[in-house]
Amino acid sequence: MNVFKMFSKEAMKNNYNMTSFWLGMDHYTVVVEPNLFELFSKECLEKTRFAKFARSLIGNGSIFAPVDIWRPKRKHLAPTFSTKNLNNFCNIFSQQSLILVERLQSTLTSEKFSMWPFITTYTMDSVCETVLGIQIHAQTDKEQPFLKALNEYLTVGSSRIFKPWLYIKAIYKLHPDSQILRRTKKTIWEFVSNIIEKKREDIKRTKSKEASSGVESTESFLDLLLESADGVKFTNHYLIEEMLVLLLAGTDTSAVGAGFTCVMLSKYPDVQMKVYEERPILHTDLPKLKYLHAVVKETLRLYPPVPIIGRAVEKDVLLLILSIWGMHHNPKLWGDDVESFIPERFLNGSVPSGAFAPFSDTNTP
Numbered sequence: 001m002n003v004f005k006m007f008s009k010e011a012m013k014n015n016y017n018m019t020s021f022w023l024g025m026d027h028y029t030v031v032v033e034p035n036l037f038e039l040f041s042k043e044c045l046e047k048t049r050f051a052k053f054a055r056s057l058i059g060n061g062s063i064f065a066p067v068d069i070w071r072p073k074r075k076h077l078a079p080t081f082s083t084k085n086l087n088n089f090c091n092i093f094s095q096q097s098l099i100l101v102e103r104l105q106s107t108l109t110s111e112k113f114s115m116w117p118f119i120t121t122y123t124m125d126s127v128c129e130t131v132l133g134i135q136i137h138a139q140t141d142k143e144q145p146f147l148k149a150l151n152e153y154l155t156v157g158s159s160r161i162f163k164p165w166l167y168i169k170a171i172y173k174l175h176p177d178s179q180i181l182r183r184t185k186k187t188i189w190e191f192v193s194n195i196i197e198k199k200r201e202d203i204k205r206t207k208s209k210e211a212s213s214g215v216e217s218t219e220s221f222l223d224l225l226l227e228s229a230d231g232v233k234f235t236n237h238y239l240i241e242e243m244l245v246l247l248l249a250g251t252d253t254s255a256v257g258a259g260f261t262c263v264m265l266s267k268y269p270d271v272q273m274k275v276y277e278e279r280p281i282l283h284t285d286l287p288k289l290k291y292l293h294a295v296v297k298e299t300l301r302l303y304p305p306v307p308i309i310g311r312a313v314e315k316d317v318l319l320l321i322l323s324i325w326g327m328h329h330n331p332k333l334w335g336d337d338v339e340s341f342i343p344e345r346f347l348n349g350s351v352p353s354g355a356f357a358p359f360s361d362t363n364t365p
């Protein structure tokens, strides 16, 4: 990441708000200006080589798929993110939060501790339950085989990005990492495939039960996709890819966001107190938590969980790095206090237009 930070800073300094660099055989242009960011993120949808690495695990899963495959898949996935569906997940978040709070009790006597293992297992449990509708108990069972395989896959797979000599498939095939990826991928796919099989059977059974009892259970993303208009058409292969997209896109991003928010709260006790005073009673109170919202946004500005997005123009002729981090840290946009943690900037209307895009959308509310 330091490399991308360095080039983002270089781009901020010059008049064009852009710079470029070589990575292996690829020449990248770095963008840190809101208008260019919006233009390129909307017009250039094809992903770069980094996405191709992810394809070895998630195949043509929507997020990293070539545009012609991504477009129809996105249409299927988008409605499952409705506010109503997301609100239904609040019970899951609150139950998993209670487990997290209990686990954090063990840290009360320590002066310093790392939030990361607590938060990542919390988000893994929450995401697995909301995506697949199953509890994997990552918070309490470190040896869970799916979790171990996924962590191993991601660690080994991502280490390839900065080793351009391993970009050549023939060489990588001979590398020991390839074997690890094959082994762990098998575990991951079999795990998700079994859940889908079981879910198809469950849906058939519970449909008739729920109809007679009138009781509705929380529906996971998998339930929602299977029950959508096109649900019966989806093959297991298609669903495994989409489920893995959600698991990968949702787990570490949320953990980085939640983790840094905790760090900020511990660094700024006055901010923590204001958040505490606003605390919710019911999940319907969530929209009223204006200050917490500003704190989360300010954290996502300073520490965007997805700091850069890679895009390709005209079949890889021009490669772009849309630097979310660079745009969030650009003093030309935010002023001289750009590096300070000031949640109030999200309450007093001083956010520069289009310059806040933690989810890649320059119109993030």
Ligand code: HEM
Pocket: 062, 063, 070, 074, 077, 127, 245, 246, 247, 249, 250, 251, 253, 254, 257, 304, 305, 306, 309, 310, 358, 359, 360
């Ligand atoms: C703080 C948390 C999160 C951040 C900062 C974040 C950020 C992003 C960004 C920057 C993109 C655009 C990537 C690109 O264009 O290459 C993206 C896409 C996506 N994210 Fe997230 N994300 C977060 C949480 C989640 C969660 C919890 C889920 C689901 C469980 C999720 C699912 C997705 C999906 C499916 C896409 C692809 C959308 C598409 O294909 O158009 N994200 N996210």
